[in-house]
Amino acid sequence: MNPLATHLLEVLPQTQCTRCGYPDCAGxxxxxxxxxxxxxxxxxxxxxxxxxxxxxxxxxxxPVDPQFGVEGPRMLAVIDEAWCIGCTLCLDACPTDAIVGINKRMHTVIEPHCTGCELCIPVCPVDCISLETVTPGKSGWQAWSQTLADHARQRYEARQQRLGKRAPAEEAAPPAAPADRKRAIIEAALARARAGKSSPESGKL
Structure with missing residues (x-):
């Protein structure tokens, strides 16, 4: 990265939200x-x-180009633990490793690490993740800080380094493949559950 791009990166909020149309703030x-x-x-x-x-x-x-979104308060992702099925799709989506949990077990958000990027929302198959406003009345850099940006960047870069240590076969796979595979498994499980409820035999003892 050349000097100008480095300086530009340093003044970005490091939410890694991709709303700008690029995969991360560095891009x-x-x-x-x-x-x-x-x-x-x-x-x-x-x-x-x-x-x-x-x-x-x-x-x-x-002003910010509205086609990329609007300036708003800082948000925090919150998982409804009663509905979480432990699919781990949100773990794969989170750019700062702010969500912890294991397969088929309840997940939770580590608040100090969450940038409110919203990337976990669309991947959740049971819609158990919502966003809460952290800074009502404050938006943009008024709702953020350089300390938070530096922390988010450190978390993101550490995640990238960790993912870079994967086996070559995993690196070669398309990024969406693991998510698609998990989604297919989840959809099949939900379909079986619905079929069981609708079966005439389900009402018999």
Whole structure:
């Protein structure tokens, strides 16, 4: 990463939410440096984030482009433990390893590590994850801090390093394959449960 991209990365909030259209904050920083992305594509950074990027690039500041989302308060993912089936899909999706749990056991969110990226929400097959507002009335960098950003970046980079130690065969597999496989297993289990409830025999002793 060249010096400008490095400086751009340093002023991003490090939520790793992908809402900018890139796989992580580093990817977005490189795209800005290469002239492939605008400086107004980061909703978590909000208006102040655009100003920070403007100072580094010399490009005029403006509002966050609404096609990438809107600036808002910092959010926290919360798992309804009564509904969690332990599928581990949220563990795979979380960029900062903020969710802990094992297969077929209840999961929970470690609050200090959660960036509110929302990536765990769409992968949950039982919709047991919701978002709670942590900073009502504050948004963008007013709801975030450099300390939180530095912590999130450290967590993300540690996760990337850990994933990089996987066996070559696992690295070669398409990223979506494990999730698809788990989802298929879950859907089959739910289908069997529904079939059992609807069976005439299910009402007999």
């Amino acid at each position: 977005y920083a490189k795209a800005i440096e290469a002239g492939e992305a605008g400086i107004n594509q980061c909703p978590p950074g909000g208006a102040e984030g655009v100003i920070r990027l403007s100072r580094l690039t010399g490009k005029p500041a403006g």
